[in-house]
Amino acid sequence: MNELSTLANRLAEKGKESGNGFPFEVNPIPGEVEVLQIVIEDREELPIFISVSEEQILCMSYLFKQDEIKSGKENEINKAMLIANISMPLSAFSLIDDQYVIYGSLSVNSSLDDITHEIEILSDNILESIEAMREYLN
């Protein structure tokens, strides 16, 4: 998808901009659907992945796997995440196979600023939600 490489270049430049206080790197990942990996400075362990389809831009990050949940706590954590879901600005939780994810989706017509804003918010939400779910995790 041509649009994605354009987005990648523009995002990469935005990520390098000094003074935005939120530097990040953009790495394209090849595949049947091309994905961008966003690596934020000092938060390299929890990257964000961006994919673009006809309708939406999906920004997603992996939180933890099912087997990281303390045994017997599955129901509790699921409930806790479901409750927390609505209070989380711009992001939501989901489950893909055995992987808990956090994501935000935007219209394909979003501006570069909207997307960078989404990345910032999502990254903060990632840290906060792992912190909030800490008691249920191994």
Place this chain on the structure above:
Amino acid sequence: MSLITKILTALRGGAREVGESIVDKNSIRIFEQEIKDAQGQIDKAKRDLTEVMAKEMQAARKVENIQADIIKHEDYVGKALADNNETLALEIAEKIGVLQAEADIQQKAQASFENHTNRLKGMIKKTTKALADMERQFIMVKTTDSVQKATAAITDNYASGSSKLLTAKESLDRIKEKQADLEDRLSAGEILQDEFDGTDDLDEKMKAAGIIEGDSKAQDILAKLKAKQG
């Protein structure tokens, strides 16, 4: 079964290979064809509708004309009767009968066209709603497909990277350490800066008090050198 239920069932199944698409290409093609068909139906119904509406208007106009004609002929009957021309009056009355019959036919036609118009309008509304529904579902299918494929790409990348060796908690702790480190460095920087600033102040004070040498140092050195030479 609603589409979201189908997707849920497919996703819950779990027997899939990693990255295997839950949406087969064939069903996407069928879906696309159905959407195209529905769009075609709407377009045709809209064309039919304009035609039927035109016919309804024509019928209505004819009814109006005939009724005007009937009133005119009733007037003629009155005039013939006033002239005591019974035969002519009867003849005109017969003509009125014919006109009446024609008016009835046109009225029935108009009613039938009106009926047809309403049916077409209802059908367009229903099909448009169904089309919007299908398009929404189609987007859902394609989104699911795209997410699945993107996830496959991410999983491959993730598994090969070092980050996946860490649990979520470990990752968070590392990030927090880095943050704390950065904060420490920042505050250390501040403390150091304060100390330097403090020294500068003190130097200034001592210079002012004549305890340490001030800017005159160079001149003093020069004077000493001159003295040596001399």
